[in-house]
Amino acid sequence: MSMTSLPRVFYTLIFGFFVTLNPELTFAEKSQRIVSVSGTLSEILVGLGLESQIVGVDVTSTYPASLEKLPKVGHNRNISAEGILALNPDVIVTSDQSMMSANVLKQLNSTGKKVITFKQEFSAEGTINLIREVGIYFDAKPQAEKMVKSLQADLAKLPKTAAPKKLLFIYARGTGTLMVSGKNTSLDKMFTLIGHKNAVTDFTDFKPLTSESLLAANPDVLVLFSSGLESVDGIDGLLKVPSVKYTNAGKNRKIVSMDGQYLTGFGPRLGKAAAELAQKVR
Missing domain, CATH: 3.40.50.1980 (Nitrogenase molybdenum iron protein domain)
Incomplete structure (x- = not known):
């Protein structure tokens, strides 16, 4: 069973946080302060229409260029919990491919802040799953599916390789x-x-x-x-x-x-x- 096919209540338990199943406003419509410690996740968040809610990013968050204007919280093992917490985020998102130290993650979790670690797999299917899972968490499934369809169209155009190098x-x-x-x-x-x-x-x-x-x-x-x-x-x-x-x-x-x-x-x-x-x- 895929993550996206799980009932919403099980999805929330897996990630270790609790949300209202039928809120009056979706996450995407609420005013949330997000810090992203992943260039890939930052790009997905922008695609979901959440750029205005991103208050800080790591230095890999270079696309779109507008993210360059945001405060930087460091890079890989140089990221500190203090730098992130200084931005007073409601949610901190990262991936399991991030090199952020376990000690920093432990510090962040001890504050009671929501720290969400998404699984990232280096494949076309893994990328599609990641986009969908971020879309589910932020209640922006239609925007996520729009990105997925665009990605699938791009992948379908990849040329066949006759002679591998x-x-x-x-x-x-x-x-x-x-x-x-x-x-x-x-x-x-x-x-x-x-x-x-x-x-x-x-x-x-x-x-x-x-x-x-x-x-x-x-x-x-x-x-x-x-x-x-x-x-x-x-x-x-x-x-x-x-x-x-x-x-x-x-x-x-x-x-x-x-x-x-x-x-x-x-x-x-x-x-x-x-x-x-x-x-x-x-």
Whole structure:
């Protein structure tokens, strides 16, 4: 049984909070102060028509651009409970993919504030489920379904891949910090979604880039965040990193970049991001 098919009373018990089953006003119509600690959830909330109720976000909340004007509560493990509570939120939303520390979550829960952690799965189905579950919680199911239909239409347009290529994602913060993405990461799932392969399959999560592993993987395409590619002085700078120029990607200068949240958010724009990546790696 899916989460959306559960009776409302069971849904509320699962998430550990209580709501009135038939309120005069829906959550979306009430004035609530929301802090979002997830760029993906922030984007969904805006799509649900709740942007005016968002009073603070983390630094991954970059879309739409209007969110940039809101107070920032930090990034990943740098997020503090004090920074969030200073905004006096009624609801704090995050996902199980967030790197917010368990200690901060414990602090927030101890205040009596509503802290809602949504499950996020890096797949098309997982993204659709996430949008629907956020819509259910905020009593905005019609708006959620509108986003779902738009996403499904985008995904249906993804081209078929005749000859899968080996893609390798490099996380860069200057040439001194270079990490590669292994299995079960959002990048790995995105490569699979567009019909290509991750060039590394012998580990999960991220590991430091080494010349030996890079040559062994020999990717056809290197993928970076736009900010990461800039941090190594563009394609020419990346080609100066040991062994990069000896890979198929380096020899052919097949290096592509995209905005980080857009590429890995697995939110309402997933279909568009996948289509753009597929076009760039052709």
